Amino acid sequence: MISKKGVLTVCSVLVLTSVLGCSSPSSEGGEAKSDKPLVLTWMRYENPTQPFSASAEIIPEILKRKNVQLQIQAIPQNSYDDKKKTLIATNKIPDVILVKQDDISSFSDSGVFLDLTPYLDQLPNFKQLLQEYPEIGKNQIDGKWYGFPLAQNFAASQSGQVPMIRVDLLKKWNLPTPTTYDELYLVLKKLKEAYPEAFPFASRAANGLTGTENLINPIAFAFGSGYTNATGAKVYFDPVLKQYKFGPAMPEFKEAIAYLHKLYKEKLLDPDYATSTSQVWQEKLSSGKSFYYQDNTGLGANFNATLRKKDPEARFDMLPMLAAGKGVKRVLLYRLDHLQESYVVNARVKEPEKVLRFIDWLYSEEGMRLTSWGIEGQHYSHENGKYQISESFVSRFKDKADPAGAMKSTLGTGYNGLALLADDQPNLAAQAKEMQEWTEKNNQFLSNGYAFRMAYDPSFTKDEREKLKQLRTQLDAYLTQNMDKFIMIDGLLDEEWDSFIKQCKDKGAEEIEHIFNTALARVK
Numbered sequence: 202m203i204s205k206k207g208v209l210t211v212c213s214v215l216v217l218t219s220v221l222g223c224s225s226p227s228s229e230g231g232e233a234k235s236d237k238p239l240v241l242t243w244m245r246y247e248n249p250t251q252p253f254s255a256s257a258e259i260i261p262e263i264l265k266r267k268n269v270q271l272q273i274q275a276i277p278q279n280s281y282d283d284k285k286k287t288l289i290a291t292n293k294i295p296d297v298i299l300v301k302q303d304d305i306s307s308f309s310d311s312g313v314f315l316d317l318t319p320y321l322d323q324l325p326n327f328k329q330l331l332q333e334y335p336e337i338g339k340n341q342i343d344g345k346w347y348g349f350p351l352a353q354n355f356a357a358s359q360s361g362q363v364p365m366i367r368v369d370l371l372k373k374w375n376l377p378t379p380t381t382y383d384e385l386y387l388v389l390k391k392l393k394e395a396y397p398e399a400f401p402f403a404s405r406a407a408n409g410l411t412g413t414e415n416l417i418n419p420i421a422f423a424f425g426s427g428y429t430n431a432t433g434a435k436v437y438f439d440p441v442l443k444q445y446k447f448g449p450a451m452p453e454f455k456e457a458i459a460y461l462h463k464l465y466k467e468k469l470l471d472p473d474y475a476t477s478t479s480q481v482w483q484e485k486l487s488s489g490k491s492f493y494y495q496d497n498t499g500l501g502a503n504f505n506a507t508l509r510k511k512d513p514e515a516r517f518d519m520l521p522m523l524a525a526g527k528g529v530k531r532v533l534l535y536r537l538d539h540l541q542e543s544y545v546v547n548a549r550v551k552e553p554e555k556v557l558r559f560i561d562w563l564y565s566e567e568g569m570r571l572t573s574w575g576i577e578g579q580h581y582s583h584e585n586g587k588y589q590i591s592e593s594f595v596s597r598f599k600d601k602a603d604p605a606g607a608m609k610s611t612l613g614t615g616y617n618g619l620a621l622l623a624d625d626q627p628n629l630a631a632q633a634k635e636m637q638e639w640t641e642k643n644n645q646f647l648s649n650g651y652a653f654r655m656a657y658d659p660s661f662t663k664d665e666r667e668k669l670k671q672l673r674t675q676l677d678a679y680l681t682q683n684m685d686k687f688i689m690i691d692g693l694l695d696e697e698w699d700s701f702i703k704q705c706k707d708k709g710a711e712e713i714e715h716i717f718n719t720a721l722a723r724v725k
Contacts, residue, residue, distance in 0.1 A: 236268055239555050242295035244274035244288075245544075246281035248617040249479045250503060250606040257613025262576055266567075269559050271619075279478040282409040289313055296550050297560070300348065301409065302340055302541040302658065303432030306666055309342045315546040317346040320557050326564035330622070337540055339659050339724060342666075348543025349560050351616055354569060357625035358636055359643040360499040361534030361652065362419035364520040367492040369512075370395075381524045382423070382460060385493075389469040392492050400471040402464055403491035405482035409433060412475040413685055418533070419495040420461060425453035425529040431541060431655055434669075435676055435710065436717050438656035445717035447710040449680075450702055456526050461688050475685055487602075489515075497535075498643065502633035506602040518635070519642055522651045534643055534652045539616055541657050563621040573624035575612045581627065590630040598631060605631040659720040669716060672709030679708050 247253045253275040264270050274295055276284050288294045289304060292313050308314065321328060330352055331337055337350055364385070371378060371388070374395055379385040389401040406412035410433055417428045418437075426448040427437030436445045448454045464470035471477060471491060483500065485491040487507035501517035508515035522530045550556050562568045574581045574588060581590045594608070601607035605628045609615040616623050629637075646652035661669065683701060687694050 238264060238268050238270040239552065239559065240270045240272065241297055241556065241559070242272045242274060243297045243619075244276065244285075244295045245299035246278040247275040248278055248606075249483065250500070250603050251610045251615070251617040253610065253613065253618060257618065258580075258611060259571055259575060259613045259619065262571060263619075266571075267559055267562060278408075279406060279480070294545075294547050296547050296556065297544050298547075300543060300545050301432050302348070302543065303434070305340070305342060305347050305543065305545065306661055307670060309345070309347050310663065310666070312548055314347045315548045315550065315553060317349075317546075317557065318344075320554065321346070323554065324557060324561040326561045326568075330564055334538075334540065336657060339657055340540065340543065341660050343663060348545045349564075349621055350541070350543045351539035351620070352564075352622050353538035354573070354622050354624040355626050356537040357628040357632060357640075358499055359534060359537065359640045359647075360497050361532055361643055361654075362422075362495055363498045363532050363534075363639075363643065363646075363652075364495050364523050365493065365498060365501050365517050366520055367515065368518040369514045369516050370492055378520065379523065380521055382526075385520075385523060386460070386463065386469070389464065389493060390467065393467070393469055396489075396492075399490055399492065400485075401469050401492045403471045403477070403482055403485045403494050404474040405477045405479050405496065406475075407479050407496070411681070412473075412477055413681075413688075415496070416461065416470075416474050417457065417684070421448055421454050421457040422533050423495075423523065423529070423531060424457040424460070424525040425527065425531075426451040426457060428454070430658055432658065433677070434658075434673060434713065434717075435680055436714050438658075438721075440653040440656070445714055445721065447705070447714045449705060450710065453526070453529070455694065455698060458687050459694055462691075462694065465688050466691060486517075498639050499636055501639070502636050503603045503606075505635065506633070519639055522646060530651050532646065532652050534647065534654050536654050536657070544621065560621070563619070569620070569622045569624055572614050572618065572620035572622075574627050575614060580612065588626065590627045592630070595630045604633070658717070659724045661716065661720050665716050665720060669713065672713050672716075676705060676708045676710055676713065679704060 245253070253273065255273045260271055260273070285298065285300060285304070288298070289300070289308050294313060305314065317324070327349065334352055340346070340348060340350060370376070370392060374391060376388050376391055377384065379388050392401045393399065404412060404416040407415055410418070410429065414429050414433060421428045422437070427439060427446065428448050429435055430437055435447065437448055438444070439446050461470065465472065471485070473481070483503070486494060487504040489508070498519065504517050505515070522532065524530050544560065546553065546556055546560070563572060570577070574590065577583055579591070580594050581588055595604070598604040598607040608627070608631050609618055613619050614627070615625070643652060647654075687698065687701070
């Protein structure tokens with residue numbers, strides 16, 4: 202059954218109907234059919250596991266119901282961040298574009314994004330969402346709203362940056378299941394001996410983070426420190442200390458880099474980690490060129506499906522919680538929602554009221570059902586208050602490497618499709634068995650205090666935003682130029698680390714840390 206969270210009340214439906222008006226015959230809750238369609242250019246990144254195109258089955262249904270013609274611009278995820286920032290900086294964004302909260306914070310003062318605040322009374326479903334998800338309040342900029350965040354109505358899985366390894370190879374070579382990072386190192390060495398051409402540990406650039414950032418983040422956190430937040434700012438929120446820290450200044454961070462250097466030196470770490478895209482990374486792990494990763498748990502199910510076509514015994518599985526130095530045991534899990542990813546509207550868009558009413562409809566019960574389940578009678582049924590994805594529809598994707606991703610790709614549904622309020626229940630019907638097992642294990646890690654969900658950042662004042670732009674520009678550039686050297690070059694950690702940290706502080710590391718903690722204190 203669909204959760205009550207995010208679902209429209211009867212009152213909201215009546216308000217929405219009165220706002221839209223019904224001056225002429227229209228589709229269910231939609232604009233008048235006699236009107237010309239509202240044409241919207243709509244840009245977002247394309248997840249490698251869920252291609253997104255204009256042929257998605259719910260797009261013509263949206264035209265039918267809402268008289269809105271979506272022109273989808275799906276950009277490959279590995280190049281999306283650069284494309285997005287170029288369009289924002291040159292004020293050439295499409296009508297609607299998916300951004301991170303960091304983009305809103307950086308560019309809200311430029312006037313490129315439409316200020317939603319004057320329109321709130323016309324957006325009953327969005328207002329309802331704000332009441333049900335108080336944490337969205339962190340997304341305000343000087344008390345104003347600029348973005349429509351992606352929210353979660355029901356989560357079918359819990360994934361995170363958890364150690365994943367080819368357990369069939371452990372069995373084949375009679376290797377013990379590692380319980381510490383030192384033991385993992387020994388296992389990776391044995392796998393390298395067995396497969397000299399392979400690089401056991403693979404990593405990638407993803408989600409707007411560089412390959413270096415995405416490699417360091419889970420390892421540094423596991424060792425008791427951290428590197429970046431979700432937007433790439435070089436501070437991380439420590440859930441034990443309850444504050445933001447500049448991780449590289451901590452001794453635990455240096456230990457993590459020393460560990461990665463050892464893996465790199467002995468060719469246990471993929472030497473292309475800094476530039477490897479998601480597609481290349483997935484190919485290595487699903488073809489037997491690499492055997493370990495510490496990234497999205499759920500993608501292991503896709504690798505398993507591909508590997509099993511050649512070897513029925515091949516299988517990635519989660520490792521027990523690995524202990525680092527000083528007995529630290531912890532991992533980062535993803536949030537169940539995506540509140541710091543939002544759609545923003547071009548400030549120069551024509552007919553902004555119509556555009557905003559359509560986006561508001563995507564948060565409604567009808568909008569949520571369509572963008573999460575598809576079309577009733579074709580893709581799912583609704584009987585006695587219960588929703589059920591069609592078995593005959595799901596069966597079309599049973600032979601795909603990622604059945605759930607292929608199903609949502611065909612429909613255009615879910616977070617990687619058009620959903621703003623996502624109900625993930627349809628995923629359960631197509632979800633691989635191991636995904637459900639890993640969700641249970643991740644939730645158990647949360648219960649045991651070993652796992653922490655990634656934090657959302659607070660909002661900043663105008664002065665803080667300006668200062669962060671200045672400081673981040675110089676610090677980010679310095680770290681990007683230098684961090685890989687400590688992983689790749691022998692002896693550099695002992696020779697240059699202290700002066701490196703001093704340079705980081707001179708370029709604003711401690712000021713950034715202070716700004717983040719000052720902003721955090723305002724919302725505690």
